[in-house]
Every structure is written in C-alpha cells, then in structure tokens.
Amino acid sequence: SAVISQKPSRDICQRGTSLTIQCQVDSQVTMMFWYRQQPGQSLTLIATANQGSEATYESGFVIDKFPISRPNLTFSTLTVSNMSPEDSSIYLCSVVRGWQEAFFGQGTRLTVV
C-alpha cells in the first residue's frame, strides 16, 4: 500500500477565507484524485490532479473555487477558496497505482463558520 500524508487533519475556518490541503505520497503514483464528502453523504469526485498540467474537474466543480496543483508525482494540493458554510465537508486525496490499488489519505475535516 501507499503511505499518504494529508494535512491538515481538521480545521475550522471563517467564511470568505481559503484553505489549502496538502497530500504527500511516499512513492510516485500515476493518478491522484480529490474527493469531497459532505456530512452524511458519500464521496464525490472533485477533480483529477494532473502532473504538470491543469487539473480535470468534474461537473459542478470549477477551478476558481477548487484550484489544484500537482508539481510532481508525489505531491498535490487542493485549495478551497472563498469558503462558505456549505463547504464544510471531509476532503480526501486518493492515489491510484494500477487497477487494484486505490488508497486514501486520512482526510481533512473542514468546518466553515
């Protein structure tokens, strides 16, 4: 399995501010993804983090709200911009190495007040 370090593990933020979440993997991985889990819900894919190029966003998610960087094959960041209480969720990074390896970071529990 891959060792994935996601920071911060939790945060409480004021509305209108931004938070950047980091995801560090212990080895190079092909695919990295960012998911959101709203309270009481399942996981929804935000975007695919592409190394050296712009992320690929899913329907309903835009770069201005969720800018993503992936400067190399082991690191990515997700920023939640101009936050509102509706952004309160768990945010999770995921890495894929081949078909059968899909692992997650510990998650970031975000509360916006």
Added chain:
Amino acid sequence: AQKITQTQPGMFVQEKEAVTLDCTYDTSDPSYGLFWYKQPSSGEMIFLIYQGSYDQQNATEGRYSLNFQKARKSANLVISASQLGDSAMYFCAMNSGGSNYKLTFGKGTLLTVNP
C-alpha cells in the same frame, strides 16, 4: 457511466457473528475493479478488499471476503466473526479503464456491532 447501489442504510450484527453488506453495480466496461472501504468516525477511508472483473475466485483478506457474482452484478462484502471495532460506515466502489480509474461510490452502509 458507472453506478454503485448499496440498499442497506444500516445493519446490525451481534459480536462474533458474520454479516453481509450488499452491493450491486452497473457498468458498460468489460474490465473493472470493485473495492470496499471502511470509514470509522474519524473520517479516514480504509481499504479492505479488491475484486477484479476477470478474477476467477472471490477475494479474501483476513476476516473480509467478497462474494462476487458477475452475472448478477453484485459484489457483497462478508465480514466474519464481527468485532466491536468493525462498527463503521462501509462503502462499495468501482473503477475502470473507461473511467480513467476514477472511483464511483455507493451511498454506504452503517454497520453497528452489538456486544
């Protein structure tokens, strides 16, 4: 498009008994992977078990086994000898080459293990 259906919002089981969590899926891709994850109250997603669409045998990992019935498009998780620490949300998910390995999740099943 891929779809995962988990029809059991909640399940209860007595400690030391076995429990089956249901999962059905739908995809047009001939090659796909099926996953089960455990999410305790801490929020982390813990990988439990994987089944490939071409795997001939059901996957097993310790107390976890996956009852894969391809014709029925079902991938049920069986937990044997339940423990109190098994109480958590359980998610079934799938990916495929056609989806660029993105995972599609079901709504989850909340398992409660009673002493």
